[in-house]
Amino acid sequence: MGDQTFLNNLAYDSVIFGFSGDSLKILVMEYHNTGLFALPGGFINLEEDLDKAVKRGLKERTGLENIYLEQFYTFGNAKRNRTGEMETILKANHMEIETLRWILDRMVSVAYYALINIEEVTPAPDSLSDSCTWYEIDNLPPLIQDHTQIVEKALEVLKQNLDRKLEGVNLLPEKFTMNQLQKVYEAIMGEKLHRGAFQRKMLSLGSLVRHEKQFSGAAHKAPYLYSFKS
Amino acid sequence: MGDQTFLNNLAYDSVIFGFSGDSLKILVMEYHNTGLFALPGGFINLEEDLDKAVKRGLKERTGLENIYLEQFYTFGNAKRNRTGEMETILKANHMEIETLRWILDRMVSVAYYALINIEEVTPAPDSLSDSCTWYEIDNLPPLIQDHTQIVEKALEVLKQNLDRKLEGVNLLPEKFTMNQLQKVYEAIMGEKLHRGAFQRKMLSLGSLVRHEKQFSGAAHKAPYLYSFKS
DNA sequence: CCAAAAGTGTTTTACTTACACCCATGC
DNA sequence: GCATGGGTGTAAGTAAAACACTTTTGG
Structure with a gap:
């Protein structure tokens, strides 16, 4: 890997919940010229706390700090990101695959969900994506890799945690x-x-x-x- | 890293619960000639599912298969294993630090708890440890790194999950x-x-x-x- | 017969759910 | 006044907690 600036084989994905017009929504990114949709995610710097990395990523995508965050599961199947979709995305963006080969490696992903007030957010895509948009939770586009399962698990845990700590208020x-x-x-x-x-x-x-x-x-x-x- | 056979920067730790004599216990390992205690843990092979790696480790330590397992949290502070204790352990075992340097790197650890019938187990230490023994949950020795926090979190989640699915029966x-x-x-x-x-x-x-x-x-x-x- | 612990019925209590009534507001 | 939605009191129903009675067993 040489001068790698991120931890190898480790990523995070985030399910960012917002609420408006009587329905629950999450942020989904669409990659350039591919029709492929994914959860916002990112990587962890070599000397960065895991939580900090996730907060940094959310700041970039939503502009918000001090977001309500919960880690809910770590997805570690060996083949979970070996679906060929990431390769398609890199090609469509004319990225040199050689220098980004590490991104195609096996990734274990720590998943977090965030609860935010949708009014305060102006979603920002990253360089590979042309949009970062709200989708209703029961009307999502098909997502790459195991991201649909990640959303399901997020919702399941959110339901369980709703009463404790009145988590719902963070969406308002x-x-x-x-x-x-x-x-x-x-x-x-x-x-x-x-x-x-x-x-x-x-x-x-x-x-x-x-x-x-x-x-x-x-x-x-x-x-x-x-x-x-x- | 060269011919590394494990995922870098990623480990797992396990809190293995057993029950006997009216009290709850967990398995704790003691390292040779150091007086240092730790949770049983391990690493993930390059093409191995995370869950499989944990099951493999538990099999080695307890002899059991089909153990009741729950993933409960991933610990990712940058300095969590930079406490010098692992270095002490390697030295006490006369290991060549050069070839095991990767073990001193930053580690993100996925933590699992297991519930087992204590009667069916004969605990087995690994090559660095001279014992793998049951300790009562409220009479633990001091543990290295953040392992005490890991145990606390395990117990907290176990309490929450007790009623769902009658988890307790797995200890009997x-x-x-x-x-x-x-x-x-x-x-x-x-x-x-x-x-x-x-x-x-x-x-x-x-x-x-x-x-x-x-x-x-x-x-x-x-x-x-x-x-x-x- | 007695002590000890198991199984179960009864009562009491608390909590949740459902229903209903009254209140405030703009038309 | 009336329709609409908000706040709260009352009653019904349900589930949990406490208590107590009975049963079974070995001494």
């Missing part, structure tokens, strides 16, 4: 209504929840602060705004 | 009494449980099969034996 602006929070939960869990029960359960956790009401201009009672008690 | 023989199962739960959760409630909860899951009674020779009613419905 700092102040939000109870209804918005409920919509987030419904999008993630994939089922309708009972309004009264939901409100009581959230408030009983004692982690929400109530603020002044929000006058929406709509023809009904104005809802309270809440924020998450850190 | 194929047939066991309800009392034994309760003791396992108590050891893991670190608290006494109510006998009646425990029995009902376990049976209500519908995953246990009741067999003939076990006559222990003790001066009380004989308990039923149960096994786990696969």
Whole structure:
């Protein structure tokens, strides 16, 4: 490898969740002239903490710092990235395969999911990609390698973790209504929840602060705004 | 690296849980002439699935196949194995450091926990170690690097997963009494449980099969034996 | 018969779910 | 006033916890 600047055989992939218009979405990148879609990922510098590498990558793609991040699984099948797709991508971008041969090597990938407020983000593709776009979670394009499995696992773990620590609030602006929070939960869990029960359960956790009401201009009672008690 | 036979910068560590005498234990290795203790770990062959590598290592240390295994976290701090301890171990074993320099490189470690029936195991140390022994979970020797944190995280995840899939049964023989199962739960959760409630909860899951009674020779009613419905 | 531990029925409690009512707001 | 959605009180239903009674076994 010679003057390799990254750890060999190790990568990370990120499932970046956002929420808007009543549905859960993730960021997906499309590579130039290939019709191939993938999760945003990257590599770890030789002396860089794994967590730091992921944060660095997310900063580049979303512009955000201090993102809510959870590591959820490490994918290590020997052939998981031996699908020929990465070679296609390099060729389509006229990259010299010789100098980038290491990128075709076997990769073990540590997967993270991120929860962000979709309003604060302007997605930025990397040099190999011509777009980095939001896709609804149940309307994804086919993804390369094992990335579809990675998304499935991310969603599974997210569901399990939802209640602990009120993770859902990270998908919303700092102040939000109870209804918005409920919509987030419904999008993630994939089922309708009972309004009264939901409100009581959230408030009983004692982690929400109530603020002044929000006058929406709509023809009904104005809802309270809440924020998450850190 | 030249003719390296393992993936660079990547390792695994395993927290192998066993249960006997009312307490939860894990396997800890002690290195020759150093007084240094560590979790059993290993490396991944170039074309080997990550899961397979871990199973291979466990087979060597316990003699068992088809072990219950869960991957729970990947530890990737840049300096996590830069503590000088591994160098001490190599020196004490009169290893030529030059040919094993790669073992001192930065290592990202994927951590797994295993649940096994302690009766079926005869622990086997590797060539650098002079013992591989059971230690009670709350009476561990100091461990090298970040291995203490790894154990803590393993226990934390194990607690969370206990109820799902009745993981606890993997620590017992194929047939066991309800009392034994309760003791396992108590050891893991670190608290006494109510006998009646425990029995009902376990049976209500519908995953246990009741067999003939076990006559222990003790001066009380004989308990039923149960096994786990696969 | 007694002590010890197992199995199970009953009661109590807490929690979740469902329903309903009232409130605020714009038309 | 009325339709719409928000907040909360009440009741029904369900699940967990505590308690206690009975059973079985060896001494």
